[in-house]
Amino acid sequence: MAQFEEVSQKSALHPKPAGLVLQYGTAGFRTNAKNLDHVMFRMGLLATLRSKNTKATIGVMVTASHNPEEDNGVKLIDPMGEMVAMVWEGYATQLANAEQDDLLPALKDIIKREAINMTQEANVFVGRDTRSSGACLSQAVLDGVSTLDGHSKDYGLVTTPQLHYMVCCQNTQGQYGEATVEGYYRKLSQAFIRLTKNVPNRTDDQKHLCVDGANGIGALKVREMERHLERELQISLFNDGSSGKLNHQCGADFVKVQQKAPTGVEMTVGERCCSFDGDADRIVYYYSSSAGRFHLLDGDKIATLISTFLKELLTQAGLDLKMAVVQTAYANGSSTQYLENTMKVIMKCTKTGVKHLHHAAQEFDIGVYFESNGHGTVLFSKTAEQKIKQLAEDSTSSDEKKRAALLLQNTINVINQTVGDSISDMLLIEAILAIKGMTVQQWDAIYSDLPNRQLKVRVSNPRVIDTTDAERRAVSPAGLQEAIDSLVKKYRQARSFVRPSGTEDVVRVYAEAETQESADALAHEVSLAVYRLAGGVGDEPKPLH
Ligand code: 16G
Ligand code: MG
Numbered sequence: 001m002a003q004f005e006e007v008s009q010k011s012a013l014h015p016k017p018a019g020l021v022l023q024y025g026t027a028g029f030r031t032n033a034k035n036l037d038h039v040m041f042r043m044g045l046l047a048t049l050r051s052k053n054t055k056a057t058i059g060v061m062v063t064a065s066h067n068p069e070e071d072n073g074v075k076l077i078d079p080m081g082e083m084v085a086m087v088w089e090g091y092a093t094q095l096a097n098a099e100q101d102d103l104l105p106a107l108k109d110i111i112k113r114e115a116i117n118m119t120q121e122a123n124v125f126v127g128r129d130t131r132s133s134g135a136c137l138s139q140a141v142l143d144g145v146s147t148l149d150g151h152s153k154d155y156g157l158v159t160t161p162q163l164h165y166m167v168c169c170q171n172t173q174g175q176y177g178e179a180t181v182e183g184y185y186r187k188l189s190q191a192f193i194r195l196t197k198n199v200p201n202r203t204d205d206q207k208h209l210c211v212d213g214a215n216g217i218g219a220l221k222v223r224e225m226e227r228h229l230e231r232e233l234q235i236s237l238f239n240d241g242s243s244g245k246l247n248h249q250c251g252a253d254f255v256k257v258q259q260k261a262p263t264g265v266e267m268t269v270g271e272r273c274c275s276f277d278g279d280a281d282r283i284v285y286y287y288s289s290s291a292g293r294f295h296l297l298d299g300d301k302i303a304t305l306i307s308t309f310l311k312e313l314l315t316q317a318g319l320d321l322k323m324a325v326v327q328t329a330y331a332n333g334s335s336t337q338y339l340e341n342t343m344k345v346i347m348k349c350t351k352t353g354v355k356h357l358h359h360a361a362q363e364f365d366i367g368v369y370f371e372s373n374g375h376g377t378v379l380f381s382k383t384a385e386q387k388i389k390q391l392a393e394d395s396t397s398s399d400e401k402k403r404a405a406l407l408l409q410n411t412i413n414v415i416n417q418t419v420g421d422s423i424s425d426m427l428l429i430e431a432i433l434a435i436k437g438m439t440v441q442q443w444d445a446i447y448s449d450l451p452n453r454q455l456k457v458r459v460s461n462p463r464v465i466d467t468t469d470a471e472r473r474a475v476s477p478a479g480l481q482e483a484i485d486s487l488v489k490k491y492r493q494a495r496s497f498v499r500p501s502g503t504e505d506v507v508r509v510y511a512e513a514e515t516q517e518s519a520d521a522l523a524h525e526v527s528l529a530v531y532r533l534a535g536g537v538g539d540e541p542k543p544l545h
Pocket of ligand 2: 280281282
């Protein structure tokens with residue numbers, strides 16, 4: 001077939017560095033941008049196949065999220081705006097690693113295995129973040145798509161969640177919204193304005209928010225969005241990309257990992273601030289107290305705020321809908337305790353990685369999922385949406401019920417259900433704080449985080465660590481879990497687990513305990529156990545103090 005001849009010819013223009021092996025990891029391929037041209041071309045081919053296979057539009061996002069500017073990456077988006085199906089992650093890895101001569105056989109193998117009808121039309125949406133390598137790399141994706149006669153639409157500079165949104169809108173024939181960036185702003189901002197406009201006595205302080213754009217795409221997009229907000233939210237934007245480097249000492253990942261304020265943000269005492277990450281799919285909040293202490297409100301605090309708000313509304317509306325909060329092993333023990341014991345919410349724990357949380361959240365009428373690092377959203381089932389709509393339109397229901405139903409309806413519209421979204425999450429959080437008349441300090445005081453520490457350990461092969469129980473227990477190497485158990489026993493309110501990273505060649509260690517000193521000591525001791533039992537390389541981990 002002519003298409004296949006073209007694959008051979010065109011792929012020669014996107015040569016693979018011989019011997020280079022990459023893995024479609026937790027969030028797609030990610031590495032130095034110099035090594036990605038062939039991967040992009042091939043992901044263009046693969047997205048076209050996936051589109052023919054699902055008879056729907058597929059998304060390809062060119063981004064390396066919170067990685068340094070020199071890196072780039074790519075991930076595929078499935079028809080409903082979710083992460084690509086697991087089997088296709090495997091195909092992505094096969095295709096990316098095929099040497100030049102093996103590319104066509106690898107492609108044909110996928111076509112055969114999935115019984116793909118090559119005459120089926122294909123549609124691919126492409127987007128990219130602000131990295132300088134992005135323009136060339138997304139061109140390589142587009143080349144891949146046209147090589148297999150697919151149609152494509154290049155959205156240019158968009159946030160990752162915006163592209164997820166476009167894909168979902170397109171495949172639901174506009175039911176989810178209009179597949180344009182303007183349509184996205186309109187839907188979210190209208191819902192936000194409806195949520196906040198009748199809130200009495202909202203002060204200027206409550207309307208004002210400091211945003212750290214991580215010098216990335218989120219900064220550009222939040223500025224575009226601001227016009228639609230009718231001054232109901234007034235944003236002071238820092239790290240807008242005009243001078244600083246992408247993700248450098250700023251952004252949600254920096255703030256969460258370092259537990260300190262980003263550079264480039266002028267924070268006044270007590271002021272509410274938030275940080276996006278490099279592709280605007282994560283958000284964390286923070287403020288500093290008069291004593292100069294830094295207070296972080298991470299994904300767990302966000303999940304608590306949102307789920308408390310939703311639970312109250314469900315009670316007021318008298319709706320019997322099953323709501324759950326989905327977390328990972330990284331969730332602070334205090335948040336799990338609070339939600340389970342005080343709020344009496346159903347709790348689930350899954351493996352790290354958005355797709356795991358997303359799938360678990362889909363099991364409920366309302367699934368609130370957040371990773372501690374600030375990635376998360378809320379999913380509403382079709383039944384939940386229908387019941388809420390019915391109640392909102394029911395002329396016989398009481399004012400209280402109606403008010404709650406309307407708030408729920410606008411919450412559904414402000415949230416990007418396809419994936420965690422800094423901009424959409426920010427609007428929902430701001431609306432909740434306004435409606436509840438809550439300050440960031442009051443939100444922070446809902447529960448106190450247990451002190452915690454994260455470390456990484458280099459070992460010759462991180463995969464020798466195998467885990468179970470949503471990564472909370474290690475089953476190999478032998479003796480490691482027993483070692484962790486006996487270390488944890490030494491400290492009060494302590495917990496620790498280890499897991500191989502899905503994005504770096506390291507083992508991650510997490511520890512929490514009653515005091516910071518204990519958490520630090522425990523994290524160090526567990527690191528030593530990993531180093532000794534799992535084949536550590538380089539120097540032995542040193543104590544933190
Ligand atoms: C990726 C994941 C994120 C996860 C992180 C863990 C997506 C879109 N992103 O960034 O959810 O928390 O990896 O990284 O799934 P790690 O495996 O290196 O700890
Ligand atoms: Mg990201």
